[in-house]
Amino acid sequence: MSDRFELFLTCPKGLEGLLIEEAVGLGLEEAREHTSAVRGMADMETAYRLCLWSRLANRVLLVLKRFPMKDAEDLYHGVLDVDWQDHMLADGTLAVEFSGHGSGIDNTHFGALKVKDAIVDKLRTPTGERPxxxxxxxxxxxxxxxxxxxxxxxxxxxxxxxHQRGYRLQQGAAPLKENLAAAILIRSGWPRIAAEGGALADPMCGVGTFLVEAGMIAADMAPNLRRQQWGFTAWLGHVPALWKKLHEEASARAAAGLAKPPLWIRGYEADPRLIQPGRNNVERAGLSEWIKIYQGEVATFEPRPDQNQKGLVICNPPYGERLGDEASLLYLYQNLGERLRQACLNWEAAVFTGAPDLGKRMGIRSHKQYSFWNGALPCKLLLIKVLPDQFVTGERRTPEQRQAEREQAEYEQAPDVPQERQYNKNGNPIKPAPAPAPVVEQARLSEGGQMFANRLQKNLKLLSKWAKREGVDCYRVYDADMPEYSMAIDLYHDWVHVQEYVAPKSIDPEKASARLFDALAAIPQALNVDKSRVVIKRRERQSGTKQYERQSAQGKFTEVNEGGVKLLVNLTDYLDTGLFLDHRPMRLRIQKEAAGKRFLNLFCYTATASVHAAKGGARSTTSVDLSKTYLDWARRNLSLNGFSDKNRLEQGDVMAWLEASRDEYDLIFIDPPTFSNSKRMEGVFDVQRDHVQLLDLAMARLAPGGVLYFSNNFRKFQLEDNLGERYAVEEITAKTIDPDFARNGKIHRAWKIMAR
Structure with missing residues (x-):
């Protein structure tokens, strides 16, 4: 065979430029760049060196032959013409991979089969032995x-x-491939920083891929030093002595590198389940003395070991794939930006993200960006110098902080005389001022975001006084007041529940996303809540029971107060929270009218109206719903307020239950869904079609002199006219709308119905 070979080095898309630099540095000659590959000429020593030392390549392919091909027969004979006895034994094993199409080959499996047939036919012995x-x-x-x-x-x-170095036997949910991680580190300047003795921190390290790749670069370890099985191990052209020499050289370089004082390389991970797998990966890579992994949230990680240490903060934050991820991701990026500004001054930072718009929300400018691909996902690497002139932040000071700063300024400007003789202009002694409280940094809002924040603050100022007066600590503070910010925002004590209304298809998705991020950035500032207490959901047009389906499984309940009763809400697991805020006036009306009455709550959901009736002194309450989940929730609501003995919870289809019931009730409340098609009921309930039958069945259960309240939120709903001929019907919608829903008078409609 020739002493020089043509090599193809394959790599992930976007790494070609870096790979050609690396390959040339390792000895590749006549190098040329291709899509996801680099091509060049090399001797066997360089080919081995590329296998051992390339941090970026996927494969090193040694070209055996090029030939023109018009059809499958050309393919077969072109492969057959190779002297395969120079490459493998007749009883050896073989695998064939085929890529590309054309020349009559449209199926890669068929192409691979033709290649295999040619090799096998060439090597088949007279005795029938074959690969x-x-x-x-x-x-x-x-x-x-x-x-x-x-x-x-x-x-x-x-x-x-x-890329399969062998150390990562355990991985997280969305791991970076090792060669992509190495490419990001190289683009981020880590080889330079490591050579200068710099540190490295990854505040979202997962199972430690960045950390291990960084450690191997810093310790001069060949990335594939520990690999046992190679594609050339059983190849007849393999030169073991040459390989042994190169491997021993690499081993000596790694030993010398690891003998140096280790650099400060640290990882932090919020998920406790990933800590031990990450540490195991570090140990398998032989870098336990260099790399430490700790459990910690992004908002609290402290990367620098001392004030003088400088280095690189690198991370791959999650991109977000589920509805509702936007809020948590935005605040994650904001927290990352805050920690960089507060704890990493004069460091460099590299943020690899599939959501570059979120990268802009960190409050620090990136001085350079590189495009990469993580599989099929286009990504950006944002390079940042953590310097004050790169910060894009506003500052918010409390009155106490401003006063402390004024006192400190007065003190610093006073004459240099004994302390007891320093006075201000009013003749009062100046005391040494304490150090000002830390300034609370806030990301600077865009113009639109600031307008949105102003509207929120205005609404909050007006509504909070009303809510405090009425004893309500959960209410709507915003409902698409500004059309371009189409969402509903509800306060639940010290939590914020955001429902984004999906933008119509006519709206540019990028603009809609940018406005959402603007709004989410404004909400904590405008409402003075912690970012971790903002929950976002996306509200689309619902069908059937979709709005009641579980969206998460956190099982976390929050207690809120309304009209003297305590109620449990769940802000995360379902589209709705367990409490329809717009029905608050109806629930309070029921509480006032319930004394001594038998109360029936149909389609009761979590039975909040029943709790109010019990609070108002109802003789008994009966709550009917098809969902066991919500009836269990209802039971907890009742128990939370000390009500249990006289409060029945009935599981069943409301229509069937009414037909079977013979009891009488003095006060009935019905708030049905627009549609219901549960597997546990016969047919489909349609409020427009079925409301007459529903009301007739319910009125049959109403005691003489009793009152039935009926409401629903179907915007196109029309109450059947002939109901007014049989019953006394009064629409009371306007009386059941509180100030927090005044802008949306169509949130529901409600009627009071009595027997004539």
């Missing part, structure tokens, strides 16, 4: 790439992909 297929660990892995009518037949020297 067999082993897709996992073959003696020889052959690759054929079809490119515009030319077949490029190669031997894969790597074996398994070179």
């Amino acid at each position: 067999s297929i082993d897709k996992l660990n073959p003696d020889l892995r052959i690759h054929l790439r079809l490119d515009r009518g030319e077949a490029i037949l190669s031997l894969d020297l790597s074996g398994h992909s070179l």
